[in-house]
Structure formats: structure tokens, C-alpha cells
Amino acid sequence: MFFHVFLTTECNLECRYCFAEALEDTAENFLGFDVDYALPRKISYAIGLLERFCGQDPECVLIFYGGEPLLCTEEIKQIMDTVKAKHFIVQTNGVFLNCLEPAYVNRLSAILVSLDGDEVLTDYYRGKGVYRKVVDNLKLIKQNGFEGEIIARMTVMESTDIYKQVLWLLNNSEFPFTSVHWQLNAGFWSNDFQRRNFKEWSVESYNPGIRRLAKFWVNTMEKKGIVTRLYPFLGVAQSLLIGEEKSPLRCGAGWINYAIQTDGHIIPCPSMWGMRDYYLGHIRNANPLKLKKVTVGEPCTNCKILGICGGRCLYANITKRWKPEAYKLVCQTVENMINAITAETPRIMKLIKAGKIKMEEFQFMKYNGCEVIP
Ligand code: SF4
Numbered sequence: 001m002f003f004h005v006f007l008t009t010e011c012n013l014e015c016r017y018c019f020a021e022a023l024e025d026t027a028e029n030f031l032g033f034d035v036d037y038a039l040p041r042k043i044s045y046a047i048g049l050l051e052r053f054c055g056q057d058p059e060c061v062l063i064f065y066g067g068e069p070l071l072c073t074e075e076i077k078q079i080m081d082t083v084k085a086k087h088f089i090v091q092t093n094g095v096f097l098n099c100l101e102p103a104y105v106n107r108l109s110a111i112l113v114s115l116d117g118d119e120v121l122t123d124y125y126r127g128k129g130v131y132r133k134v135v136d137n138l139k140l141i142k143q144n145g146f147e148g149e150i151i152a153r154m155t156v157m158e159s160t161d162i163y164k165q166v167l168w169l170l171n172n173s174e175f176p177f178t179s180v181h182w183q184l185n186a187g188f189w190s191n192d193f194q195r196r197n198f199k200e201w202s203v204e205s206y207n208p209g210i211r212r213l214a215k216f217w218v219n220t221m222e223k224k225g226i227v228t229r230l231y232p233f234l235g236v237a238q239s240l241l242i243g244e245e246k247s248p249l250r251c252g253a254g255w256i257n258y259a260i261q262t263d264g265h266i267i268p269c270p271s272m273w274g275m276r277d278y279y280l281g282h283i284r285n286a287n288p289l290k291l292k293k294v295t296v297g298e299p300c301t302n303c304k305i306l307g308i309c310g311g312r313c314l315y316a317n318i319t320k321r322w323k324p325e326a327y328k329l330v331c332q333t334v335e336n337m338i339n340a341i342t343a344e345t346p347r348i349m350k351l352i353k354a355g356k357i358k359m360e361e362f363q364f365m366k367y368n369g370c371e372v373i374p
């Protein structure tokens with residue numbers, strides 16, 4: 001099982017798609033849900049409880065999460081020293097990566113670091129100087145011996161040219177990434193669709209960009225014999241190649257990947273913090289292997305591509321913060337990406353047959369925090 005561990009609700013940045021959106025979003029438009037807005041700012045339970053909880057699952061993977069988890073380096077060290085987890089992962093904005101001693105950084109299996117592309121775009125979304133600080137920190141941890149996976153985790157919205165920015169992350173000379181994941185800022189807030197330009201952007205920029213990127217991805221396999229770790233493509237292509245007919249929710253939320261709040265309550269996904277109706281127990285007495293499962297409902301249950309999509313996002317499906325017409329546009333991006341990968345699958349199969357690439361190269365640690373469907 002995978003668990004996002006909320007170390008704090010606080011963050012040092014004020015990103016456009018998170019802080020700014022939260023300011024515009026009010027409790028009134030989250031009607032119908034009983035939300036605890038007064039969660040403790042930091043972990044309020046004894047670490048021993050987490051040790052007891054994880055100890056029941058020999059395959060337990062902990063993903064440090066926040067707010068910004070690296071504001072809590074002492075708690076990270078305490079947890080890593082106490083809890084027997086199979087892997088530790090962190091999802092961070094990267095600004096304080098230099099504040100955790102190498103002895104701990106080097107024990108992490110993966111670091112998901114939020115970067116949206118090049119310096120101009122990252123600083124536009126995340127704040128001036130963020131890009132430089134993060135890249136300097138990434139270079140530092142490599143120098144200090146980190147050998148795990150570093151995944152650039154992009155948040156994508158209207159100022160993003162997906163093709164250009166993914167290529168930049170992969171090919172820039174200063175810190176070329178080998179793993180990239182991206183997630184659309186879509187369906188997470190109630191009243192942003194009306195003031196945004198999502199429709200035009202998704203149809204005119206994002207969807208064609210994804211088709212171009214899929215071709216580039218397979219061209220790279222052809223020319224260099226490398227399966228670049230673009231998580232959204234990797235997950236879908238793997239299913240198509242092995243003939244998986246019915247994928248469960250690919251982020252794992254509500255069935256294999258849960259989140260632990262700062263007060264110790266367990267929820268199906270990190271975005272569902274405070275939603276009391278979805279509290280599935282407390283780490284004090286729950287069994288990680290016997291947690292209740294939560295699954296997507298309409299419209300996914302009636303969707304013709306549910307088997308390959310998996311449902312995209314449990315949080316968006318439950319809260320329905322975008323109206324059906326708006327959310328349809330998100331589903332069109334999913335369908336577009338699946339079609340783009342499907343169209344490239346015969347070429348991929350040929351390359352596998354010819355020995356140019358290997359089937360194993362499509363394997364990856366699932367549910368590590370990369371949702372697969374953006
Ligand atoms: S495409 Fe949309 S409706 Fe269909 S399964 Fe995915 S998220 Fe659900």
C-alpha cells in the first residue's frame with residue numbers, strides 16, 4: 001500500500017494554481033460536504049502510531065506530502081529512523097531540498113519535484129527565483145550521491161505549451177530530466193472555469209501538443225533506443241502493450257494509495273483532506289490492508305473508455321467542482337492522449353519485436369504519486 005503522509009498544511013510558496021485559486025474559492029461553493037477546515041498545522045499524532053500502522057504491511061510505501069513536507073525535516077528524519085517502510089518518497093517544491101541531510105535524501109527512492117518547465121514558465125506559475133533555487137538544489141543532491149529517481153512534476157494550464165515544455169525538461173543542458181509527469185489543473189476548483197480559457201487552450205494547444213509529443217516519444221525510441229519516462233504515456237502504453245482491459249484508477253486513490261492527515265485520519269486521496277464523510281479510519285487502530293475502497297461513480301461508470309482511463313481523478317469525480325460540460329473537455333484531453341498512444345502502439349510493438357527497445361522499459365513504480373492520467 002502507498003500512503004501520502006501530510007507532514008504540514010503550510011507551504012512556503014504561493015503558486016498561481018494553488019494559493020491564488022484557493023483565495024478565490026470559498027467554503028460556500030463546497031456545499032454538501034462536511035469539511036474540517038481546522039486540521040492541525042503539523043503532525044499531531046505520535047510517530048509510534050505510524051510505525052504501528054505501517055508495520056502491518058510489509059510493502060508499505062510512504063510519500064512525504066504537504067503543504068511543503070520539507071518544512072518538516074525533523075519529522076521526516078524521525079519517521080525514516082522509526083518506521084519500517086519499503087520505500088520513502090517525497091513530493092516537494094524543491095526549495096528546501098538542501099535542508100535535509102544527504103544521509104536521508106539518499107535513502108529516498110524517488111523525489112517528485114514540482115517544476116512546470118523552463119525558468120520563465122516555472123517562475124511565472126510558482127514565483128520569482130523558484131526555478132533557479134530548485135535546479136541548484138537538484139544539482140547539489142546529485143553531487144551528494146542521490147541515485148534515486150528524480151521526477152519533474154509539472155502542473156499544466158493555459159500558459160503551458162506542453163510539447164515545448166516537456167522537451168525542454170528532457171533536453172536542457174543544465175539539468176536534463178529522465179522522468180517527467182504532468183497534471184492538468186482542471187476540475188479542482190469551483191469557480192475558475194468561467195474566468196479561464198481552458199476550452200480554447202485544450203483544443204488548440206494542449207491536445208495537438210500531446211499528439212506531437214507522442215510522436216516525439218516513439219521517434220526517440222526509434223532513433224536512440226530509449227523509452228523516456230513520460231509517466232502519462234508510459235502508463236497507458238504499458239496497458240495497451242500487455243492487453244490490460246480494465247485498469248483501476250491509475251493514481252491508486254481509494255484502493256491502493258491513501259493519505260494520512262496531520263491528525264492521523266485516513267482519507268482516499270490527498271486532495272480530500274478534511275472531508276469527514278470520507279474518513280476511512282485512524283492510524284491508531286486501522287489496518288492498512290483492510291481499508292474501505294472508494295471508487296468513481298458517474299460519469300466514469302458509463303464512459304466507453306473507463307477501462308483504459310481508469311477514471312482519472314476520484315476527487316474530481318466525487319466533488320464535481322466543474323460542471324459536466326466543462327469536465328467533458330477534460331475527458332476529451334484524456335481521450336485525445338489515449339488515441340495518440342494507441343495510434344503509436346503498432347510502431348512501439350515493431351521496435352520491441354526488432355529488439356530496439358525492451359518491454360521491461362515500460363515498467364515503473366505505480367502509485368508513487370504520479371497519477372498517470374493528467
Ligand atoms: S474519460 Fe472522463 S468520464 Fe471517462 S473514465 Fe476518464 S475521467 Fe471518467
Ligand code: SF4
Nearest residue numbers: 251253269313314315
Ligand atoms: S488524481 Fe485526483 S484522486 Fe487521484 S490522487 Fe490526484 S487528486 Fe487524488
